Amino acid sequence: MQFNKPAADIFVPDGMESAAALARTTHLCVSAHQDDIEIMAYHGIAECFGLPNRWFTGVVATDGAGSPRAGIYADYTGERMKKVRVAEQRKAAYVGEYACQIQLGYSSSETKTPPAAPLVEDLTRIFLAARPEEIYLHNLADKHDTHVAVALRAIAAMRAIGGYKPKKVYGCEVWRDLDWLQDDDKRPLPVSARSNIAAALVGVFDSQVSGGKRYDLATAGRRLAHATYLASHGTDEESALSFAMDLTPLVEDPNLSIADYVLSFVDRFRADVAKRLGAVG
Numbered sequence: 001m002q003f004n005k006p007a008a009d010i011f012v013p014d015g016m017e018s019a020a021a022l023a024r025t026t027h028l029c030v031s032a033h034q035d036d037i038e039i040m041a042y043h044g045i046a047e048c049f050g051l052p053n054r055w056f057t058g059v060v061a062t063d064g065a066g067s068p069r070a071g072i073y074a075d076y077t078g079e080r081m082k083k084v085r086v087a088e089q090r091k092a093a094y095v096g097e098y099a100c101q102i103q104l105g106y107s108s109s110e111t112k113t114p115p116a117a118p119l120v121e122d123l124t125r126i127f128l129a130a131r132p133e134e135i136y137l138h139n140l141a142d143k144h145d146t147h148v149a150v151a152l153r154a155i156a157a158m159r160a161i162g163g164y165k166p167k168k169v170y171g172c173e174v175w176r177d178l179d180w181l182q183d184d185d186k187r188p189l190p191v192s193a194r195s196n197i198a199a200a201l202v203g204v205f206d207s208q209v210s211g212g213k214r215y216d217l218a219t220a221g222r223r224l225a226h227a228t229y230l231a232s233h234g235t236d237e238e239s240a241l242s243f244a245m246d247l248t249p250l251v252e253d254p255n256l257s258i259a260d261y262v263l264s265f266v267d268r269f270r271a272d273v274a275k276r277l278g279a280v281g
């Protein structure tokens with residue numbers, strides 16, 4: 001497969017030819033950065049792990065040049081850091097037994113400048129080759145602009161494709177969780193399975209974790225907290241949960257206003273707070 005950036009990286013852990021590897025995909029995540037996939041879309045990875053008829057593919061839009069660095073990585077140039085991040089993402093794909101791992105190699109600013117046509121074109125090519133049923137994107141209330149931008153490019157690509165629509169599109173948690181969504185609006189994704197693999201997947205990103213950000217512990221902690229605090233009554237069926245915002249309607253209806261749709265979740269949160277204050281005030 002050919003992509004627009006010469007530095008684009010395709011890795012197939014089991015060595016299958018890349019077009020065939022991609023064609024077996026059932027679950028696919030498009031993230032902004034290396035390590036986002038393992039934080040936001042472990043549900044999809046776990047749904048496919050070790051099964052012959054389900055395959056997870058990861059797509060990372062950016063090149064990792066802007067990542068923070070400390071310790072043994074402190075003196076690394078941007079170019080050397082890109083290589084570290086590509087290698088770390090490949091390690092995760094191997095541990096998670098992904099069908100295919102694609103790193104498209106765009107700069108953050110390229111993803112954030114609309115319409116980002118080359119990125120949309122690459123994503124269109126991937127969606128058509130993989131035709132996944134379940135898609136994992138960043139949620140559209142994330143506080144990292146590159147996350148929101150990459151999710152918007154993926155939605156733009158899916159909206160424009162004729163003859164293919166995924167069954168489910170999830171907006172997932174990295175930089176801002178989704179506990180604030182009304183329970184009816186939450187899509188709880190069980191992520192209790194194989195906590196050993198879940199831990200390894202975030203742990204292989206040594207350049208990030210050893211830089212002083214314990215994403216490994218924080219990600220596991222967030223999942224435990226969600227499982228515990230989802231409902232005040234009853235016992236927990238899951239020991240770990242991720243929450244997602246349902247983005248499927250935005251892909252099914254290309255005319256639906258993205259801002260209106262996302263802000264409707266905020267409106268329902270606001271109304272709930274106001275109602276409770278009114279009830280006991």
Ligand SMILES: [Zn+2]
Pocket residue numbers: 032033036144147174
């Ligand atoms: Zn990120």
